[in-house]
Amino acid sequence: MDGFRFVFDLVVEINGIENIFWIFFAMNFVLCAVAYELGFARKLPLGKTIFVYMMLLIGTYILTIFTTVMKMPTVESLLVxxxxxxxYRIRLHRQRKATK
Structure with missing residues (x-):
């Protein structure tokens, strides 16, 4: 399983283990937000958008536990x-552009 944790190993090598949880929390949150925006986001009112991102923060906290404690390759999975x-979005955009 060590071969799939290249981001974890790189971050630990560069930063050590002092603030490893918060580093991965920030990385996971940014990557989750990008994945949400690419695949699932819709135009929502401000209150609902804030609620969605608050729930994303809570989910990211749990995901970060999997990353740091259980050493699962969550960052690598989010990158994929x-x-x-x-x-998918690029192909969809090209297809829509070609039909117009």
Whole structure:
């Protein structure tokens, strides 16, 4: 399983383990927010948008526990998710552009 945790190993090597939880919390939140925006976001009123991001913060806290304590490759998984969603959005945009 060590081969799939290249981001975890790199961050620990650069920063040590002092603030590792908060570093991964920030990384996970940013990556989750990007994945949400690429795949699931809709125009919502401000209150609902704030609520969605507060729930995303809570979910990211739980996800960060999996990353730091259980050493699961969540950051790497989020990067793959973002890549797939970005490819999907680009292809969808090109398809819509071609039909107009």
């Amino acid at each position: 998710i973002i890549l797939v969603l970005a490819i």
